[in-house]
Amino acid sequence: MGLPWIVAAAFPGQQRYLLHILVFTGLFASLALSYDLVVGHVGSLSLAHPAFFGIGAYAAALLATEAKWPFVAGLAAAVLAAGAAALLIGVPVFRLAEHSLAIGTLGFAMVTHIVILNWVDFTRGPLCVTSIPRPSIAGLAITTLPAYYWLTLAAFAVAAVLYRALTTFRLGRAFHAVRDNEPLAQAAGINPLKYRMMAFSIGAAVTGGVGSLRGIVIGAVLFTALPEVLRVAPTWRLVIYGSLLLAIVIRAPEGLDALFRRRAPR
Amino acid sequence: MEDLLEQLLHGLTLGSMYAMVAAGLALMFGVVRLINFAHGEFFMLGAYAFWFSFKELHLPYAVAGVAAAAAMTVFGVVYQRTVIRAILDRTWHVQLIATLATSIVMTNLAMIVFGTQAKEVPTTLSSTVITVGGLRTTWQRLLVVAGALVVFGALHWFVTRTKLGKAMRAMSQNREACAVVGVDVQKVALVTFAVSAALAGIAAALVTPLFNIFPDMGALLALKAFAAVIVGGFGYVNGAIAASFLIGIAESLAGGYVSYAYKDAFAFLFMIAVLLWRPQGLFGRRIGI
Amino acid sequence: MRIGLAVVMLALAVLPAGAQAPQPIRVGFSSAMSGPSAITGEGVMWGATMAVDEINANGGIMGRKVEVYFGDNKGTPGEAVSAVRKLVDVDKVDVIVGQTHSGACLGSMPIIKELQVPQVTESCSNPKIREMSGKGGNEWQFRVNIDDLMMANAFAKYIAKNARTVSIVAQNDDFGRGAATAYDAAFKKSGIKLVSTEFFDRGQSDYRPLLTRLKRSNPESLLLVMLANEGSVFMRQYRELGLNQKIYARGSLATAEFLGQVKDNPSIGDGIVEASYWTAALDPEWEKRWLERWKTPVRIHGSLAALAFKYAVVPAIEQAIRTTGRADRKSIRDALTQIDVKDTPIGPIKFDEYHQAWINMILIEMRGGQLKIIEKITTSPALLQ
Numbered sequence: 031m032g033l034p035w036i037v038a039a040a041f042p043g044q045q046r047y048l049l050h051i052l053v054f055t056g057l058f059a060s061l062a063l064s065y066d067l068v069v070g071h072v073g074s075l076s077l078a079h080p081a082f083f084g085i086g087a088y089a090a091a092l093l094a095t096e097a098k099w100p101f102v103a104g105l106a107a108a109v110l111a112a113g114a115a116a117l118l119i120g121v122p123v124f125r126l127a128e129h130s131l132a133i134g135t136l137g138f139a140m141v142t143h144i145v146i147l148n149w150v151d152f153t154r155g156p157l158c159v160t161s162i163p164r165p166s167i168a169g170l171a172i173t174t175l176p177a178y179y180w181l182t183l184a185a186f187a188v189a190a191v192l193y194r195a196l197t198t199f200r201l202g203r204a205f206h207a208v209r210d211n212e213p214l215a216q217a218a219g220i221n222p223l224k225y226r227m228m229a230f231s232i233g234a235a236v237t238g239g240v241g242s243l244r245g246i247v248i249g250a251v252l253f254t255a256l257p258e259v260l261r262v263a264p265t266w267r268l269v270i271y272g273s274l275l276l277a278i279v280i281r282a283p284e285g286l287d288a289l290f291r292r293r294a295p296r
Numbered sequence: 297m298e299d300l301l302e303q304l305l306h307g308l309t310l311g312s313m314y315a316m317v318a319a320g321l322a323l324m325f326g327v328v329r330l331i332n333f334a335h336g337e338f339f340m341l342g343a344y345a346f347w348f349s350f351k352e353l354h355l356p357y358a359v360a361g362v363a364a365a366a367a368m369t370v371f372g373v374v375y376q377r378t379v380i381r382a383i384l385d386r387t388w389h390v391q392l393i394a395t396l397a398t399s400i401v402m403t404n405l406a407m408i409v410f411g412t413q414a415k416e417v418p419t420t421l422s423s424t425v426i427t428v429g430g431l432r433t434t435w436q437r438l439l440v441v442a443g444a445l446v447v448f449g450a451l452h453w454f455v456t457r458t459k460l461g462k463a464m465r466a467m468s469q470n471r472e473a474c475a476v477v478g479v480d481v482q483k484v485a486l487v488t489f490a491v492s493a494a495l496a497g498i499a500a501a502l503v504t505p506l507f508n509i510f511p512d513m514g515a516l517l518a519l520k521a522f523a524a525v526i527v528g529g530f531g532y533v534n535g536a537i538a539a540s541f542l543i544g545i546a547e548s549l550a551g552g553y554v555s556y557a558y559k560d561a562f563a564f565l566f567m568i569a570v571l572l573w574r575p576q577g578l579f580g581r582r583i584g585i
Numbered sequence: 586m587r588i589g590l591a592v593v594m595l596a597l598a599v600l601p602a603g604a605q606a607p608q609p610i611r612v613g614f615s616s617a618m619s620g621p622s623a624i625t626g627e628g629v630m631w632g633a634t635m636a637v638d639e640i641n642a643n644g645g646i647m648g649r650k651v652e653v654y655f656g657d658n659k660g661t662p663g664e665a666v667s668a669v670r671k672l673v674d675v676d677k678v679d680v681i682v683g684q685t686h687s688g689a690c691l692g693s694m695p696i697i698k699e700l701q702v703p704q705v706t707e708s709c710s711n712p713k714i715r716e717m718s719g720k721g722g723n724e725w726q727f728r729v730n731i732d733d734l735m736m737a738n739a740f741a742k743y744i745a746k747n748a749r750t751v752s753i754v755a756q757n758d759d760f761g762r763g764a765a766t767a768y769d770a771a772f773k774k775s776g777i778k779l780v781s782t783e784f785f786d787r788g789q790s791d792y793r794p795l796l797t798r799l800k801r802s803n804p805e806s807l808l809l810v811m812l813a814n815e816g817s818v819f820m821r822q823y824r825e826l827g828l829n830q831k832i833y834a835r836g837s838l839a840t841a842e843f844l845g846q847v848k849d850n851p852s853i854g855d856g857i858v859e860a861s862y863w864t865a866a867l868d869p870e871w872e873k874r875w876l877e878r879w880k881t882p883v884r885i886h887g888s889l890a891a892l893a894f895k896y897a898v899v900p901a902i903e904q905a906i907r908t909t910g911r912a913d914r915k916s917i918r919d920a921l922t923q924i925d926v927k928d929t930p931i932g933p934i935k936f937d938e939y940h941q942a943w944i945n946m947i948l949i950e951m952r953g954g955q956l957k958i959i960e961k962i963t964t965s966p967a968l969l970q
Contacts, residue, residue, distance in 0.1 A: 046700075047674035050667065132331075132392075133526045134571050137564040140519065144561040147757065148784070155762055266408065268619060272400030279393045280382045299797060306793045404619070412624035413842070413881070414814045418821070418849050425825055432827050507790035508818050508846075512621055516789055551794030557757060557784040559794065 056186045063190065078119065078135035081142040086112035088146065088153055298430050303552040304545065309437045309506070311544025312444035316499035317517060318524040318536040319451065320492030326468040326531030327488040328384060331391050334375075334399035335521060336514025338493050340406060342368045342500035343509040347415050357419050361501035365494045372493025376486050384485070399514070406511040414510040422505035436505050443502045447495065448537060455533075460487055468531060516560070520547075523567040529577030539578060543567065609650040610902060610912050612637065613678035614890055615668045615693070616685040618657035621788055624814060625685050625886040630655060631879050632887025633682070636894050646902050649912070654678055660685075660758075662692020669696045669704075680705065680902075680917050682893050685886055687711035688759035690726075694718075697725045703918040705729060707893040708886055710736070711763040719940035727921050727940040729893045729931075730862055733764045735968040736835065737771035739946055740860040743960070745775040748806035748831055752799055754819070755810035756836075757784040764810045764835055780804040787811075790818045796826050806831040809857075813837045817846035820853045834859040839949040839956055841865055841872070841882035851954030858959070859949045863889055866958055867930040867947075896929040897921065897942070932963070 065079050089111035093099040099107065119138050146153050317339050324330050332338075345367040349360035375398075383394045422436035455461040463484045467474045475481050521536075524543055528535025546566045551559035570578060614633040618626035637653040645651055654676040656668030665684055672678045681697065681704040684690035690709035694717065697704045705727045706714065712734035718726040744751065753768060755761035765782055772779050781802045783795050799807070807830045809816065816838040837843065839859035847853045865872040865883050871891075875883040898917075901924050905916035926934040932945030948960040 047670050050670050050674075133522055134568055136519065137523065137568045137571075140564045141561045141568075144558060144564075148557045150762060155757075266404075268404040269401050269408070272397045272404065275397035276379070276394055276401065279390055279397065299801065302797055303794060306791075306797075310791065407619070407623060412627050414818075414846070416817060416821075416846050416849075423850060425827065432825065434825055506822075508814070510788065510814070512788050513790075548794055552797050556795045556798060557786075560786070560789075 056183060060186045063186075076135045077132055078116075078138045078142075081139040082112040082116055084142060084146060085115050092153070299552070301429070302431055303548045305431060305433060305437065306552075307545030307548030308541065309440050309503075309544070310548055311541035312440050313499055313503045314517070314520050314524055314544050315537045315540035316444055316447060316495050316502075318521040318528070318540045319448070319533050320495040321521050322525045322528065322531055322533045322536035323464075323488055323492050323495075325525065326533065327464050328380075328467075328485050329471075329531075330380065330384065331388055331395065332492075333392055333395035333518070334402060335492075335496070336516075336518025337399045337402040337406075338368065338371070338496035338514070339500055339517055340509075340511065340514040341371060341402065342493075342497035343504045343513065344406065344410055344415075345497060346501040346504060347417050347509055350417055350419075351415070357421070361498065364501045365497040368493040368497030369490045372489040372491075373486060375493070376489035380485075380489065399518075403511050403514070410511065412511070414508040416508045417505050419505045434506075436502075440502045440506070443498070447498055451491075451495075451533070454491075460484065464488055520563060523564065527567050527570045527578055529579040532577070532579055535577060535579040539570075607649045609652045610646055611652045611654060611676060611678040612894065612898065613654045613656055613672035613676060613681045613683075614894075615656035615658050615665065615672060615681055615683040615689075616886065616890070617660035617689070618655060620659035620661070620664075622660035622686060624812075625660070626657065628884030628887030629683060629685060629890045630887070631875075631884065632889070632891040633894065635875065635878060635887075636891035640895070640899065646899055646912075647906050649906075656681075656683075658684060658686070658689040658693070660689055662688050665689035665693040666696050669693050669700065669702070673700045673702050678702070679912060679914055680898055682890055682898060683707060684709055685890075686759060687714065687763055690714055691717075691759075694723050694726050698723050701725065702914050703727065703921055705893050705897050705921070707889040710760065712767065715939050715941045719936075720938040722939070724940075725918055727897070727936055727942075729897055729934060729942045729944065730889065731941075731944060731946060731964055731968075733767040733835070734771075735964055736860050736862075736946055737764070737767040738774070738968050738970070739962055739964070740833070740835070740948075741768065741771035741775040741777060743860075743948065744772075744806060744808070744833055745777050748777065748804075750778045750780050750804045751806045751808055751833075752780045752802060752804040753782040753808045753810065754795065754799070755782065755784055756812070756815060757786050760836075761810045768808060768810075768835075785815075787815055790815070792819050792822045793826075796822060796828065799830075800826065800828060804830060806833060809834045809836065809838060811836045811838070813840055813842035813846060817843055817853070820847070820857075824853055832857045835861075837861075837885050839864070839951040840885055841956075842884065843951070844954055844956075845882040848954075854951045855953065857951045859951070860946060861885075861949060862931055862944055862946055863892070864947060864949050864956060864958065866956060871930075892929065892931055896926050896931075896934050897924065897936075900924045900926050937966070 061079075061083060086108035090104040090108040093104045093107055094101070119135070147155050149155065317335065320338070321332060321335050324332050324335075342364050346360055346364035349355045349363040349367075350357065353360070353363075355363060379394060379398055383391050386394075419436065421439055422434050425432055425434055427433075428438075453461075455465055463474070463479050464487065466477075466479060467481065467484050471481065474484075520543060521540070524540040525531075525536045527543070528537070528539035543563050543566065547559050547563040550562035554562065612633075614629055616626035616629035617623055618630065633653055633655070637651050640646065640651055654672055656672045656676075658665035658668040665688075668689075669681065672681055679702075681702055684693050684704070684706055685708050687709040690706050691711065691713065693704065694714075703725050706729065708730050709728065710730065710733045712732045714726070714728055715732055717723055718728065751772060753765050755765045761784060765784075769779055769782070781798070781804070783798065785792065785795060809819070809832060811819065811834075813836075816834070816836065820838075834857050836859070838854070838857055839861070843854060844851060863885055865888075868888075871888065872883045875881075875888075898921075901917050901920040902912045904920040904924060905912050908920070909916045922936060922940070924935065929944075932943070934942045934944065936942050943964045943966075946962040946964055947958050948962075950957050950959045
């Protein structure tokens with residue numbers, strides 16, 4: 031993953047911003063992997079994924095700020111919380127047919143969002159959970175941006191390994207959400223508005239290549255980096271982003287990876 | 297008691313709005329099996345078309361309403377010819393992402409073209425307060441409900457009495473058979489989109505004088521319309537309409553008596569509860585619109 | 586011969602370092618340029634552009650041109666971090682004005698500290714910002730506007746003269762929630778009974794169930810915490826229902842924006858008294874220039890951003906150049922702690938030890954399509970009690 035050094039050399043003085051983008055890219059890539067397990071490998075269109083991300087994120091953040099739990103414990107709690115939530119709604123909801131599943135899970139996501147937003151005594155609602163302490167693993171404090179980058183990479187590697195393992199065994203249970211990488215959201219405040227992020231994750235997963243690890247990485251890079259690059263055109267950037275998503279999905283329904291594979295000489 | 301009547305009238309108004317949007321959604325799904333995640337933006341676009349006709353071109357209210365419906369009909373045709381044709385035969389994952397992407401483009405284009413400041417379109421009907429049996433309301437609210445009923449009556453007549461409408465019904469029940477029998481599948485699909493879009497335009501013209509117009513307005517509305525379509529039994533238009541009214545009333549009652557902040561959560565919980573009780577929708581696994 | 590010529594040309598190119606044009610000063614403005622609060626960012630963009638153009642037309646700051654850059658925080662803390670990083674790492678700004686929204690501001694504070702760039706906030710009204718800035722806290726954060734704790738204490742005293750019970754109707758975001766908490770406490774201190782608090786999500790324009798609830802709980806007065814976009818629709822439906830409480834507001838109801846929304850029937854806004862720190866009447870020339878240039882009613886957030894720039898940032902940069910010869914991030918930060926601008930449309934701007942300026946609070950009454958300042962209150966730390 032020497033990519034950042036190459037890119038950083040091309041844009042001197044902007045290394046920090048690039049690393050910042052890459053941290054988020056790694057985050058979304060991990061998210062997309064977990065999402066792909068449900069959509070790509072089990073074939074169920076679950077729209078509840080952002081809710082799991084949010085539940086995990088809030089579990090970790092609230093435990094870190096209110097109960098002063100250390101990072102690794104918070105991470106474990108986040109994983110468990112998201113997994114438990116998934117089990118809880120997964121059991122009844124997986125009885126539903128395709129489209130009902132989509133709306134049922136979407137309804138769950140909406141309800142979760144509304145509850146998190148309004149249960150201010152517990153989650154602080156729109157004021158968000160801020161001043162979340164930086165992570166420290168086994169005494170190693172992660173405070174600088176490059177350190178975050180390595181952490182993201184490590185987390186992504188774990189996610190990728192799990193992804194490979196699970197897809198090889200074709201497991202199809204609701205609690206794939208266990209994979210979510212919430213602690214990375216601790217780089218910034220945590221915010222309840224997760225719905226549009228779903229578009230990023232879905233976009234990454236689908237365009238990346240349904241079922242392809244490399245494709246998902248490509249998709250994640252494209253869809254995280256692209257809005258940042260497009261910051262030069264603030265009002266137009268979402269229009270460009272949407273148009274690109276549309277074009278890709280129509281032209282390469284099997285995902286970007288298939289598109290590249292087709293191009294490579296065989 | 298007066299309180300309850302007030303909430304019910306209000307729920308009917310909301311329900312009418314959801315129903316007109318949901319009917320269009322159900323039509324699209326029923327006839328061409330397409331999930332259109334950009335349908336909320338149809339409503340938004342219809343609203344801006346109405347605003348433009350009413351406020352900028354200074355057309356009288358009824359004419360502006362017809363103009364909005366006409367503009368949306370054209371848009372529906374364009375949408376079908378461009379976006380939909382490309383994704384009609386793909387998996388629903390692709391349809392979802394494609395229409396979601398279109399919705400992002402449309403919302404942000406609207407922000408650029410029309411600006412972020414909300415537009416208001418008050419009419420004499422919405423500004424004059426009347427008292428109906430102790431309730432204070434405006435003609436506009438009654439117009440919304442009446443208008444919705446008229447529109448549904450017309451839709452029903454269209455689908456059961458006209459050749460095109462009957463072709464739409466046939467397609468929704470068995471597409472392959474239709475092609476074999478010589479039904480012009482492409483034309484029927486086009487008409488379906490035109491009708492769906494027009495419905496959104498009419499809904500916007502009826503409802504926006506009560507509220508206001510801004511680029512994001514379609515998002516939450518679309519979700520509730522989706523909920524209605526599924527609860528009503530996928531692709532069954534009358535079911536979607538009935539479910540819409542139920543959702544509108546549930547939301548209004550929840551907002552008035554339980555908690556205004558959580559009222560949307562109640563609408564969705566209601567929907568989830570129905571789905572769990574009857575996974576194939578309130579009216580069973582009906583086939584066809 | 587050729588080499589000689591080349592050397593001379595090289596020397597000529599390199600030598601006149603002393604006669605170089607002075608470096609421009611880069612100012613970044615961060616606000617919600619997209620997303621549901623995009624209307625505030627739009628205003629900030631217009632206000633900032635106009636203010637910077639006017640400064641440059643007058644020769645810039647001590648002969649140095651100002652370059653303006655924009656960051657999009659989408660009104661959220663997470664995006665605020667990205668916006669700050671973009672402004673600092675990519676645009677290389679010397680100072681940031683804005684965030685506009687409390688959540689975004691709070692989210693940005695750790696990053697401005699890490700990147701060591703001064704930030705002057707123009708309208709974030711959460712009390713925590715003051716608590717966490719300046720002495721013992723974030724040395725890079727400065728705030729021009731007064732916050733909801735100070736305003737609530739003053740406003741509650743005013744409301745207590747006319748009403749004994751009140752209901753709060755607030756938008757469900759960082760601004761609304763923060764204000765509701767502050768007013769809850771302030772009402773208790775002034776002996777006003779808070780009958781109910783209702784929150785609504787912005788962007789869903791149907792207030793009838795909420796209004797029916799208000800009718801039931803029957804308070805003497807209402808405190809509306811909302812912006813013009815939602816306020817105009819709310820007031821229309823309020824009048825439809827025939828309710829007649831005394832209406833107090835905190836947000837942007839008594840503004841040209843609101844009156845623009847209800848121009849078909851301006852009486853919809855009659856009687857509303859709003860607590861604020863800016864209104865167009867404080868600077869009619871600015872409003873005129875705004876109308877001429879942007880052809881829309883003047884915007885509050887844009888005007889505040891312009892004021893923060895003109896009366897805090899510009900004097901600080903001047904001071905920095907005078908004392909240190911440079912206008913870099915640290916010298917601007919140091920200068921900000923020392924400026925003392927007595928005469929501005931919004932009151933005196935001098936940052937105290939918590940980097941808080943104590944500008945004036947005004948009460949504006951809207952009636953018959955007109956806005957009138959009915960009271961001007963000078964503020965001070967005494968208002969924190």
